[in-house]
Every structure is written in C-alpha cells, then in structure tokens.
Amino acid sequence: MVYVLDIGxxxxxxxxxxxxxxxxxxKHRDSLSVWLxxxxxxxxxxxxxxxxxxxxPWPKSLFSVGERIAVTGSVDEGRDGGRILHQxxxxxxxxxxxxxxxxxxxxxxxxxxxxLLSRAFASLSTxxxxxxxxxxxxxxxxxxxxxxxxxxxKAIYPGFGSPVRLVTSPSAQVMDYLGTTGEKRAFTKSISxxxxxxxxxxxxxxxxxxxxALDLEAxxxxxxxxRLSTRVLDTLEIDAPTVSSGDGVSSPTSLWGWPEPxxxxxxxxxxHLLRFRVSIPVFGKQWQSTIRTIIHLCxxxxxRLAEGAIEExxxxxxxxxxxxxxSQYLEGLKSRPGRxxxxxxxxxxxxxxTQQ
Amino acid sequence: xxxxxxxxxxxxxxxxxxxxxLWSLSDGKFCLARxxxxxxxxxxxxxxxxMEYSLRPFELPADLPTIEWTxxxxxxxxxxxxxxxxxxxxxxxxxxxIRRRTGISTSYLSRLLSESESGHSSRRLRPGASEESVLSRxxxxxxxxxxxxxxxxxxxxxxxxxxxxxASSRLLFVLPGFPFxxxxxxxxxxxxxxxxxxxxxxxxxxxxxxxxxxxxxxxxADVVVLTDGSLYADIFGVDQTSVSRYMSRLLNYRNSLNxxxxxxxxxxxDLVDRSSSSQPSSSTxxxxxxxxxxxxxxxxxxxxESFRTLVxxxxxxxxxxxxxxxxxxxxxxxxxxxxxSEVPEEHHAIWNSIHDAATNAALKYASVNLMLKWLDLxxxxxxKAIRGTIHPKPGQFALGGPGTTYAWNGIAWADSWPDSIxxxxxxxxxxxxxxxxxxxxxxxxxxxxxxxxxASSTDLGIxxxxxxxxxxxxGRIFGREFIPADLEALVELAADDPFFAWHRKPCDREYxxxxxxxxxxxxxxxxxxxHGIWKGGELIGQCGLQVLDKETDEIEFAIFLGQNYxxxxxxxxxxxxxxERCRGAGMQNVFGVVRPDNPAGLALVRRxxxxxxxRTTHFGSVAIKFIxxxxxxxx
Numbered sequence: 001m002v003y004v005l006d007i008g009x010x011x012x013x014x015x016x017x018x019x020x021x022x023x024x025x026x027k028h029r030d031s032l033s034v035w036l037x038x039x040x041x042x043x044x045x046x047x048x049x050x051x052x053x054x055x056x057p058w059p060k061s062l063f064s065v066g067e068r069i070a071v072t073g074s075v076d077e078g079r080d081g082g083r084i085l086h087q088x089x090x091x092x093x094x095x096x097x098x099x100x101x102x103x104x105x106x107x108x109x110x111x112x113x114x115x116l117l118s119r120a121f122a123s124l125s126t127x128x129x130x131x132x133x134x135x136x137x138x139x140x141x142x143x144x145x146x147x148x149x150x151x152x153x154k155a156i157y158p159g160f161g162s163p164v165r166l167v168t169s170p171s172a173q174v175m176d177y178l179g180t181t182g183e184k185r186a187f188t189k190s191i192s193x194x195x196x197x198x199x200x201x202x203x204x205x206x207x208x209x210x211x212x213a214l215d216l217e218a219x220x221x222x223x224x225x226x227r228l229s230t231r232v233l234d235t236l237e238i239d240a241p242t243v244s245s246g247d248g249v250s251s252p253t254s255l256w257g258w259p260e261p262x263x264x265x266x267x268x269x270x271x272h273l274l275r276f277r278v279s280i281p282v283f284g285k286q287w288q289s290t291i292r293t294i295i296h297l298c299x300x301x302x303x304r305l306a307e308g309a310i311e312e313x314x315x316x317x318x319x320x321x322x323x324x325x326x327s328q329y330l331e332g333l334k335s336r337p338g339r340x341x342x343x344x345x346x347x348x349x350x351x352x353x354t355q356q
Numbered sequence: 357x358x359x360x361x362x363x364x365x366x367x368x369x370x371x372x373x374x375x376x377x378l379w380s381l382s383d384g385k386f387c388l389a390r391x392x393x394x395x396x397x398x399x400x401x402x403x404x405x406x407m408e409y410s411l412r413p414f415e416l417p418a419d420l421p422t423i424e425w426t427x428x429x430x431x432x433x434x435x436x437x438x439x440x441x442x443x444x445x446x447x448x449x450x451x452x453x454i455r456r457r458t459g460i461s462t463s464y465l466s467r468l469l470s471e472s473e474s475g476h477s478s479r480r481l482r483p484g485a486s487e488e489s490v491l492s493r494x495x496x497x498x499x500x501x502x503x504x505x506x507x508x509x510x511x512x513x514x515x516x517x518x519x520x521x522x523a524s525s526r527l528l529f530v531l532p533g534f535p536f537x538x539x540x541x542x543x544x545x546x547x548x549x550x551x552x553x554x555x556x557x558x559x560x561x562x563x564x565x566x567x568x569x570x571x572x573x574x575x576x577a578d579v580v581v582l583t584d585g586s587l588y589a590d591i592f593g594v595d596q597t598s599v600s601r602y603m604s605r606l607l608n609y610r611n612s613l614n615x616x617x618x619x620x621x622x623x624x625x626d627l628v629d630r631s632s633s634s635q636p637s638s639s640t641x642x643x644x645x646x647x648x649x650x651x652x653x654x655x656x657x658x659x660x661e662s663f664r665t666l667v668x669x670x671x672x673x674x675x676x677x678x679x680x681x682x683x684x685x686x687x688x689x690x691x692x693x694x695x696x697s698e699v700p701e702e703h704h705a706i707w708n709s710i711h712d713a714a715t716n717a718a719l720k721y722a723s724v725n726l727m728l729k730w731l732d733l734x735x736x737x738x739x740k741a742i743r744g745t746i747h748p749k750p751g752q753f754a755l756g757g758p759g760t761t762y763a764w765n766g767i768a769w770a771d772s773w774p775d776s777i778x779x780x781x782x783x784x785x786x787x788x789x790x791x792x793x794x795x796x797x798x799x800x801x802x803x804x805x806x807x808x809x810x811a812s813s814t815d816l817g818i819x820x821x822x823x824x825x826x827x828x829x830x831g832r833i834f835g836r837e838f839i840p841a842d843l844e845a846l847v848e849l850a851a852d853d854p855f856f857a858w859h860r861k862p863c864d865r866e867y868x869x870x871x872x873x874x875x876x877x878x879x880x881x882x883x884x885x886x887h888g889i890w891k892g893g894e895l896i897g898q899c900g901l902q903v904l905d906k907e908t909d910e911i912e913f914a915i916f917l918g919q920n921y922x923x924x925x926x927x928x929x930x931x932x933x934x935x936e937r938c939r940g941a942g943m944q945n946v947f948g949v950v951r952p953d954n955p956a957g958l959a960l961v962r963r964x965x966x967x968x969x970x971r972t973t974h975f976g977s978v979a980i981k982f983i984x985x986x987x988x989x990x991x
Contacts, residue, residue, distance in 0.1 A: 149399035151365035169400030195617070196365050197392075197405045200574035210401070256363070256393040256408070282398045291398055309401050321401045 001070070003115075005040035005237060007083045010075050017072040018043065018085065019094065025063040032056075034063050036071060036085075039112035041237075044078060045071050046086040058091060068094040113330060116236060117207060120326035121189055123235040124209045127228050128187045133211050136177050138170035138188040150194040153204060166193035171321060174212045175284070187211030187322070199304070199328060209324040216320040218293060221308050222273055225297045225322060226266040229305055232329050233270055253302070255294065271299055282311055289313040303331055360386070363395060364406035368617040371607070375580060375620040378409050384630055386411035387737050392525050392575060407526050407575075414736050416634045420641060421730045426648035427659060429726050434662040436749055437725075438669035446693070449789030450542055450685040455811040456942065459800030462612065465556060469613050471776040472560050473567065490523040493572040498742075498753050503561070503568045505754040512753065521740065527569060527577035530734055531562070531744030531755060532624055535585035536594050536602045538765045539675035541688050542786040545767070548594045548675075549601035552805040553768035556609050557777040558746075559619060561757050564777075566618040579619045580738065587625040591720045593675035593713060605804065627733045628724075641730055646723040666722060671714040679710055689786075757781075768807035773817075780807060815943045819901050819911045820883040822937050828887075830933050833926070835887040835899060838875045842888055845895040846872060849918045856897075856916055858975050860951065878902055886914050889930070896921045899930050901938075904947050912947045913938075913984070915960075927960055935964065939986040948982040949974045965989045 002016045010016065020038035027049070034045040050056045062069065073088035125135065141155065142165045154163035167173075170190040177186045192206045199206070216224070253274065254260055261274040273295055280291040295308040306324040313319060360381050366374050375388070389412045396403050421429075495514050498504035521527065534555060536548040546552075562579045570576040585599035603621065610616060631638040652659040671692050680688040683706070690699050691707050699707050728734065734743070746756035746763075756762065758781060766782040774780050788794060788808060797806040827836040838846075850856040850863040857863045857871075875898075878885035886900035897917035904912035913934060915927055938946050948966050950957040958980070966982030973979070 149397040150402065150404055151368065168397075169402055171399075171401040192400065192402065194400075194404075195368070197407075197575060198402065252392060252394045252405070254394060255403070256395045278396070280396060280398045291396075294396055294403070296403065304403065307401075307403055323401055 003040040004036075004038045004043045005116075007043060007075055007085075008237070010083075012075055012077060014075045015072065015089070016075060016085070017070055017090075018045075019070040020068070022063050022065050022067045022069065024065065032058070032063065034071075036069070040116070044082075044084040045073065045088065046084055047088050047091075059093075062091060062093055070094060113327075116330055117326055119235055120232050120329050121207070121209065123232050124228055124324055124326065125187075125189060127231050128209070128211055131185070131224070133185040133187045133213070134177075134181075134183055136186060136188055138167075138173040138190050140167050140170075140191055140193070141165070142167045150192075150196040153193040153195060166191075168192055168194045169208070169323075170210050171212070171323075172284075174210055174321075175319070178212055178214060179286070184215045185211065185213040199325070201327075201331060207326050209322075209326065211322045213320045213322075214317065216318075218310055218320075221310060221320045221322070222264065222275070222295055225295060225306050225308050226268060226271060226273065228322075228324065229271050229297055229329075230268045232305075232324075232326070233268075236329055238270070238329070261296070269300070271297055271305065273297055287313055289317075289319065299331075301331075303328055305329055361408055361410035363393070363408050371611050371616070373616045373620040375409065375578060376622065378411065379620075379622050379626070382411045385414055385416065385634065385736075386630075387414045387739055388528075389739070390525055390528060416631055416636075416731055416736065418635070420636050420644045421648070421726070423648045423651065425730070426645050426726060427652055427656065429729055430649060430652070430659065430722060431662055433722060433725055433729075434666050437747070438665055446686055446689040447786055447789050450689060450786045451545075452788035452791055452794045452808075454796045455793040456795045458795055458797045460797055460806060462799050462801055464806075465609070465613055468553075468556075468774065468776060469560055472564060472778065490573055491518040491521055494521075494523075494527065494569060497568055497572055501758065503565045503755075505748060505757075507748045508753045511748055511750045521742065523573065524575075526575040527573065528738060528741040529562075529565070529577060529579045529744045529753075529755070530582060530738045530741040531579065531746070532582040532584050532734070533558075533746050533756075533762070533764070534581055534583045534603075534606060534621070535588055535592075535764060536599050538673070539592070539594055539677050540672055540692070540765075541676045541680050542685055542692070543672075543766055543784040545785050546805055547598065547677075549598040549605065550804055551602055551606050551609065551764070553774075553780050553807040554763040554766065554782040555606060556613075557768065557780045558756060558763040559606070559610055559615060560613070560777045562755060563613075563615045563618040565755060577618075579744070580741070581619060581621050582624040582627070582734065583621050584624040586623050587628060587724065588721065591717045591724070592673060593678075593717070624728075627737050628727075630737075631731060631733060638727055638731060638733070641727040642723045645726045645730070646719060649719060649722060663718065666718040667711070667714050670718045670721065671710060674710070674714055674717050676710065679706065679713075685786075767805070770807055770809045773809055774807065811942070814909045815911045815938075815945060816882070816903060816906065816909050818941045818943045819903075819938075821941055822934065822943075823884065823887055823900055825879070825884070830930060833889050833891055833896075833930065835889045837879050837885065838872055838888045840872065840876070842895065843869060843872055846888075849895050849897070853919050855919060855922075855954075858951070859977065860953065891921070899934065901934070901946070904949065910945070910947050911938075911943070912949055922956065927956075928963065931960065931964055935984055935986065935989065939989065943986055945986060946984045948984065949979045950982065951977060951979050 001019055002010070004018060004020070007016065007018070018036060018038060020036045020042075022034055023037040023042060024035040026033045030049055032047045032049060034047065036043055036045050047058060061067070070092040071085060071088055072090040073085040076084050076086050078084040129135065150168040152165045152168050154165055156163045167190070169192055170188050174186055174188055178184070187209060188211075189207075189209050192208045193204060194206075195204055213221075255276050255278065258276055258278050261276045264273040264275055266272055276294040276296075278291060278294055282289045282291060289311045291309050291311040293310040296304050297306040297308075298304050304325070305328045306322065308323070309321045311319045311321070360378065362374065362378050364374065366377075368374070370377065372380075378388070389410045391408050392405055393408045394403060395406050492514065495512070495517050498512075499506055499509040537546065537550050537552075538544045539548050562581070566577045566579060583603060585594075585602060586596060589596050589599045607621065610619060610621075628638045636644075649659075649663075653663045654660075676688065676692060680691065683691070683703070687700075687703060691703055691710060696704060696707050696711070735741075743752045744755045745752040746754065748754035761782040761784060763782050766784045767788075768780050769783045769788070770779045770781075772779070791810060793811045795809050795811040797809065798804060799806050823835060825837050827834060829835075846868050847865055850868055851865070852862045854860050854862050857867065863871075875885055882903055884901060886898050886902050888895055889897050889899050895918075897915065899915045900913075901911050902914055904910040913931065915931060917927055935946060948961045948964075949972065950961055952958075961982045964984065966984050969981050969983050971978060972981045
C-alpha cells in the first residue's frame with residue numbers, strides 16, 4: 001500500500017494499492033472518474049464502464065461519496081501531467097466514512113501527521129549527515145537544576161523522590177558533545193518540552209532537530225537553514241504555505257528589546273530569513289559567550305520553521321546553532337495540525353481543509 | 357510610563373501565581389497591561405512568545421455621583437442582585453439524617469481533577485482560521501454549558517465581543533467571588549473559613565475554561581478571581597481572621613491541584629484601598645452614596661420599597677449562626693424570613709437585633725457596590741478583561757456552572773459518589789432535608805467538609821469496599837485478588853479435586869484457566885470479586901464476594917478450600933469475618949448459593965444463619981439459594 005503523496009515518486013506503470021475515501025465520482029460514457037482522497041492528498045482513479053448494454057463491472061454503491069475503499073491499479077500520467085491510477089485490477093470496499101470529521105478520520109489524520117513528521121525528521125537528518133554533522137542520541141530526562149529560560153515540564157516517579165525535568169532543548173548536550181569529542185559539527189533529533197508559548201499550533205511537546213557547528217560563517221549558516229528547509233518542503237510537497245490559525249492571531253515579528261530585523265530573501269520563494277542583531281549573554285557551564293545574531297527562517301505566511309544563532313566565545317571561536325521545528329513545516333499542508341495543550345498522547349489534530 | 361514589567365515565563369511553581377506576585381509589586385493606581393512579545397531564550401537557543409505583564413498608572417473619575425445617579429443605580433442593583441419573591445415557607449425538615457460520615461483523602465481531589473479534565477477533552481474543538489473566527493469561537497465556547505453558560509449568548513453581543521477583544525493576546529477573565537462560606541445558619545452547617553467541594557469544583561471549572569480556550573485560542577487565558585471576602589466581611593458580620601483562613605485553604609486546594617498556572621486570587625479590597633489616595637477617594641464616594649441612599653429611603657417610596665427588599669435579602673445573607681445559636685432551626689428560619697408580627701414574642705429581641713444588623717449591612721453593601729460601579733474600578737484596574745460573573749447579567753459572562761446557588765452560599769452535593777466536578781453542584785443545606793439518608797464526606801487529614809451525597813444504597817456499590825484489592829489478612833490467612841501468574845498455584849491446588857469446582861468434577865488446567873479469566877474479568881467489571889487465599893505462602897483456596905444478580909443488587913459470598921484445608925473451621929471463621937465486614941460497611945443482604953449435593957456447604961450456610969429462599973439454576977446446575985439478612989444476623 002502507498003500514500004497518494006508517494007505516487008509522484010513512482011515509475012509509470014507501477015502497480016500500487018491506495019486506501020482512501022471517495023471524495024467525488026463522475027460518470028463518462030465509457031469510464032468512471034473517481035477522486036480518491038487519502039490522508040496525504042488526492043488522486044484521480046479512472047475505471048472502465050460496462051460495454052453497451054452490459055452492467056458496470058462495479059457495484060453502484062462502491063463509489064458513493066464518503067465510501068472508504070482500497071484501489072489497486074497502475075500509475076499513469078494524466079492530461080495535466082499529474083499522476084493518475086488506471087488499469088484498475090481490484091477495488092475493495094472497506095466501509096463508509098459518514099462524516100469527514102468523524103473520529104475515524106481524525107485518527108487517520110493523526111497518524112498521517114506522525115508519518116509526515118517522521119519524514120521531515122528523516123529529510124533533515126539525511127541532509128545534515130551529508131553536511132558532515134555527526135548525529136548522536138540526546139536524553140530527554142534531565143537531573144539538572146532549574147536554569148533560567150523556557151519553563152520546563154517535570155516528570156514524577158511516584159515513590160522516588162524529587163521530579164526530574166524534561167529537557168526544554170538538547171542544545172547544551174550538543175555543545176557537550178562537541179566540547180568532549182573535539183568534532184566540529186553535531187546534531188540530534190529530540191523533543192523540546194515546555195509549557196511556554198512558541199507557536200499557535202504548538203503543544204507542550206515540540207519535536208526539534210538541533211545542530212551546532214564550530215566552523216560556519218554567518219552566510220553559510222543562513223544558506224544552510226534555507227537549503228535544508230527547501231529540502232523538507234520538497235519532501236512534504238508543499239508548494240506554497242496555506243493560511244492557518246497562526247495568521248489570524250499573528251505573533252509579533254520583532255524581538256523584545258532589540259532593533260527591527262533585516263529581511264533577507266532566498267532563492268526559494270517559499271521561505272525568507274529575518275536577521276536580528278543582538279547581544280545576548282550565554283552563561284554556559286564551562287564558559288560564557290555572547291549571541292550576536294539570531295536568524296529566523298519563516299515561510300511566506302510568517303511562520304517560523306527554523307532558527308539559527310551565532311554566538312562568539314572570545315574573539316576566535318564562533319558557534320552556530322541550528323534549530324528546526326519539523327512540526328511547523330506541516331502547517332504548510334492544506335490539512336494541518338491544530339493546537340492541543342494538554343493531550344500529550346496526540347501530537348496534533350488536523351483541521352479539515354473544507355473549513356478554511 | 358511603564359512602571360513595572362514582567363516577562364513570562366516567571367514560574368508556575370511558586371505558591372503565588374505570576375499575576376499575584378506582579379500585583380504585590382505595586383501599591384497604587386496601576387492597571388494590569390498585557391501584550392504578547394517575541395523573546396529569545398539563550399539557554400534553549402529558541403525563540404518564544406511570552407506575555408509581557410506590566411502595571412501602568414491610570415486616573416479615576418474626578419467627580420462624585422449625583423443623587424439621581426444613585427437612585428437609578430440602586431434600583432438596578434437591587435433588581436439584579438436580590439429577588440423580590442423570597443419564599444418564606446420553611447421546608448418540613450431543615451436538616452437531614454446523616455447515615456454515615458466518611459473520610460476521604462485529599463488525594464481524591466487529584467482523581468476528581470483528572471476525570472474532570474479527561475471527560476472534557478473528549479470534546480475536541482478546532483482553532484479558528486482568522487482573528488474574527490478565533491474570537492467567534494471563544495464566544496461560542498463561553499456560551500457552551502460545558503465551560504460557560506447558554507445564557508451568555510443572550511447577555512452579550514457577539515460582534516461587540518469580537519470588536520472589543522484581541523485574538524493576538526492572551527485573554528484575561530476577571531471574576532469577583534469566593535468571599536467566605538455563607539454564615540446563614542440554615543444554608544451552611546459549618547464555619548466561614550471552611551470551603552468545600554463546591555468552591556473546589558468552581559476552581560476546577562475556571563481552570564477547565566482556560567484549558568478549553570487553548571483549543572480554540574492559541575494564547576489561552578488567565579483567570580483572576582477578585583476575592584471579595586475582606587471587603588464585605590465586616591458588613592456581613594464575619595471576622596477577618598476567618599476570611600484569611602478561608603482564602604488560605606482555598607489557595608492550598610488550588611496549589612495542591614496544581615492550578616496556579618490558570619487561576620489567580622487578588623483581593624477586591626486592594627482595588628478599593630489603592631483608590632483611596634485619589635480625589636475623590638473611594639471612601640468619599642461610599643460616603644456620598646450612603647448619604648444619598650439615606651435621603652432617598654426617607655423620601656422616595658420606590659427606593660424605600662427596594663431598600664426593604666434589600667434588607668430582607670441581607671437578613672438571609674448576614675451572619676446568623678452566632679446570633680441564632682441555641683434556637684431551633686424552624687424558629688431561626690422564621691426569624692430570618694418572617695415579619696416581626698409573625699414571630700413569637702419571645703424572639704422579638706433577636707428579630708430586632710438581626711433586622712438592625714441587616715438594615716445597617718444593606719446600606720453599607722449597596723454603597724460599596726455603587727462605589728465600585730461609579731468608579732468602574734474593575735475595568736480601570738483590568739482594562740480589556742472579559743468580565744466573568746457567577747450571577748448571569750447583561751455584559752458579563754456567567755462562569756459558575758449550572759445551578760442557581762453560588763459555591764459559597766451552600767454545600768457541595770452529589771447525587772451519587774462524584775467522579776468529576778460535573779457531578780457536583782451547590783445547594784442550600786436546608787434542602788437536604790428532602791433526602792432520605794445521607795452520607796457526609798469530609799477530608800480525613802483535615803476534617804474539613806468535602807461534600808454530601810446519598811448514602812450508597814446498593815449492596816453492589818458497597819461490596820467493592822469489603823476486601824481490599826491489594827491484600828488483607830485475617831488470622832494467618834492472607835487474601836488478595838488473583839493475578840494471571842497464580843494459574844500454576846491454582847492448578848497445583850485444584851487439579852483432580854472434584855470438590856474445588858462448582859461442577860463437582862476434577863479441575864483440569866483448561867477449566868482453571870477459564871475460572872481465572874472469569875475472576876479477573878469480574879474484578880475489572882465490578883471492582884471486586886472472589887480472592888485467592890494463602891496460608892504460609894501456599895494457595896489454599898478462594899474466598900470473597902461476587903455479583904449474583906446485578907439487576908436485583910444481589911451479592912453472593914463464595915468460598916472454596918483445597919481438600920487439605922477443609923474440616924478445621926477455616927471456612928466458618930472466614931465466612932463469619934467476611935459477613936461481619938459486609939454488615940459493618942452497611943450492606944443489607946448477602947446471598948449464598950449451594951449445590952444440594954454439597955452437605956458441608958449447606959451445613960456452613962445454615963450455621964451462619966442463612967435462610968433458604970428457594971431453588972435456582974447457577975452456572976448450569978440446580979442450587980439452593982440462601983439469604984443472609986445482615987441487619988438481623990447473629991455472627
């Protein structure tokens with residue numbers, strides 16, 4: 001079985017099975033056009049009708065709107081160059097979706113968001129490996145004492161003393177890794193736990209990819225943020241970001257207490273950069289540094305997808321930090337995750353595009 | 357000028373909330389200004405969007421209210437706050453029969469909170485796609501009875517709400533309330549400093565409102581409760597120490613439930629005190645209004661009539677527990693409700709005393725309320741806040757939940773044992789006289805009141821409390837619920853023992869597996885069941901209660917002993933002990949079902965006092981059914 005999203009990457013003629021619900025069905029003289037939607041998108045399925053005088057080979061009820069079906073057929077190219085399914089060899093009826101916003105569908109959407117999030121992670125990870133960043137495993141439980149910053153969540157082990165903290169960022173661990181191994185570049189995939197507000201659709205658990213490099217110039221960092229974001233947007237097949245709840249309740253775009261940022265256009269029309277000139281002291285465990293530049297990578301709807309920072313340690317050492325928010329890239333999809341503050345088991349709910 | 361400014365996060369772990377701490381940083385006419393900013397956390401290397409809270413100076417109106425304004429505002433105040441149709445008829449019974457007093461741990465509140473949260477979050481709401489739709493959905497949510505009230509849609513205009521509030525900032529609700537526990541002798545049976553689950557439920561409800569709002573509004577909401585106890589205590593005859601204790605207990609409940617991220621308490625009196633240095637001061641306005649009212653009551657029939665209504669209402673609200681101490685409740689009711697001429701002469705003196713206190717309180721209470729209205733203090737100190745209320749009225753959002761009694765004007769009541777705050781409502785204590793038999797529930801650590809409920813009337817409900825699930829001992833016997841790992845021990849005990857099974861056939865492994873599954877599923881469904889019993893670490897049998905007929909509330913006692921453990925009195929002693937526990941817990945009857953070909957079983961049941969009530973078919977075999985009437989049984 002494949003997702004609609006993946007069909008574009010397959011060879012013409014490949015035989016696939018797609019599971020989804022019938023969004024629309026149109027009868028032609030000699031064929032049926034069925035618009036099949038799954039959790040990642042929609043595809044046209046073309047089926048033959050019965051010859052003159054014969055009944056159609058498909059039961060009438062099979063392609064009623066809302067019917068959930070699994071279609072097996074060949075990948076072909078449609079008139080507009082997009083992919084379609086034809087030479088259908090089998091259709092299996094799986095039941096009916098009475099309401100596109102029914103629980104069943106919500107669950108499917110939930111799983112879709114998890115699947116796509118995983119792809120965004122993988123895309124970033126692969127790219128960072130190619131750029132000579134070493135990946136390492138970082139912990140999400142921390143025994144560290146309270147530090148200033150985003151408000152942490154705590155985990156209580158009933159019967160076993162003080163709570164431990166869930167990390168708000170693996171950044172310190174990345175720095176420890178570089179400091180101990182002497183490597184120049186490293187990254188980790190992790191979760192940022194915090195009750196502090198960061199995104200309109202953010203929850204207390206936000207997936208992050210955090211990397212640091214000791215050998216990047218400011219321009220290189222900007223280019224890298226932009227390049228990697230383009231890669232993730234391509235992976236998720238997001239052409240242009242859609243308007244979402246974040247736009248209606250727009251966040252401030254200036255950093256509190258600092259001058260207005262410089263706007264930097266990129267080669268990718270889907271994203272742009274905002275560069276803030278700052279002087280923020282960092283009180284590390286072993287040394288103290290100063291953050292001089294903060295870069296926000298935003299989509300054209302103003303959503304922050306990733307960010308970077310350049311800090312100076314003395315006059316010689318420059319540390320670049322990259323933080324990607326894979327879940328924010330999903331915001332660009334037509335159906336997108338919404339915000340749930342407390343439901344930690346579910347990373348998102350999806351808003352039906354018909355409501356937008 | 358920005359005098360004091362605090363940026364989130366500045367902690368939810370402190371016993372006082374961020375707004376309470378910010379409030380304590382100033383002592384003058386400073387309003388709470390809020391805006392969302394973008395900041396950077398150099399520890400996490402992440403940008404975040406905190407709220408900036410700051411205190412900004414403001415000015416009060418420079419003039420004093422006119423007598424015309426006072427007259428109009430007074431009439432409106434009495435209409436909104438006090439019903440003219442007070443019911444003077446006393447119920448037949450003014451206090452209930454308490455069947456049982458039960459202690460619960462305060463940890464019960466955490467379960468109550470958890471259920472209240474999970475029950476609510478099953479209703480998933482979706483965020484809005486534009487500024488208008490975000491606020492539109494906020495409005496809809498406030499009109500949803502699960503978090504607000506349907507009547508809010510009549511008392512407020514949606515378009516005005518959308519125009520007035522910002523979707524780009526966290527919402528702020530301001531709600532006066534939580535003064536002290538009502539001291540009307542027939543409405544609340546305990547002291548002014550004893551909040552119960554009525555107040556706790558309202559706290560949870562306010563917290564739940566903020567959680568619900570997070571689903572439709574990305575920045576959520578803060579709730580500020582303007583506690584009015586210290587402002588009104590003297591007027592209502594309650595001492596300030598009790599008010600402080602009441603507040604301190606409320607704060608303990610709030611913090612132990614970890615709600616300090618959502619609900620803040622700020623004394624309403626602070627607003628009045630902080631306005632006292634201006635010209636005119638809040639106290640000058642109170643004095644002016646009071647003078648106006650005194651003149652109006654003397655010379656204006658309509659105002660005099662309204663004032664009488666207010667006095668009657670105040671009689672019902674001022675402290676009467678001390679004043680009416682030692683007086684029978686029905687006489688107390690008459691003193692508070694009836695005219696002087698309808699009260700026996702022996703009570704005239706006390707009627708006079710309470711009437712004078714209520715008249716004095718009415719004048720002061722109205723004057724303070726009209727001062728708040730004239731100066732519009734709440735709006736000045738909390739600009740752009742959404743005005744919450746317990747009592748629905750135009751322009752405000754009712755947040756108190758269903759029911760007409762305020763949380764502090766009665767006791768917490770649940771029809772059956774409450775699982776969530778939705779099962780709890782407030783009602784005046786005297787209405788409990790309508791109930792047949794009650795259970796009074798208190799927090800065992802503190803002795804403070806929790807709630808009242810109907811005494812568990814079903815044996816099935818009580819049966820789960822008889823044998824502790826995790827284990828119990830009686831003499832040298834240890835019992836506990838079976839677990840899957842007990843299968844081998846059960847096989848070793850029962851294999852080839854035809855008397856161990858109901859069917860009187862040797863128990864093979866398959867039968868015992870089925871039996872074990874049945875036991876486990878019974879535990880899951882009913883919360884109790886037949887336990888395994890051990891002696892010296894060895895499984896020797898089964899003993900306990902199980903459901904015989906759910907529909908008719910029949911509970912069966914069952915005991916099976918391994919063949920090496922019968923005939924030494926163990927069955928009799930365990931059965932007596934269990935039945936005694938059943939009786940002690942308030943069960944009415946327990947049943948026994950014995951096969952006719954089990955003489956030992958029949959002898960045991962008869963010796964325990966079981967009365968044969970007929971024959972039945974039990975698990976496919978004919979059986980004799982016995983009843984143990986626990987009220988008359990001699991054990």
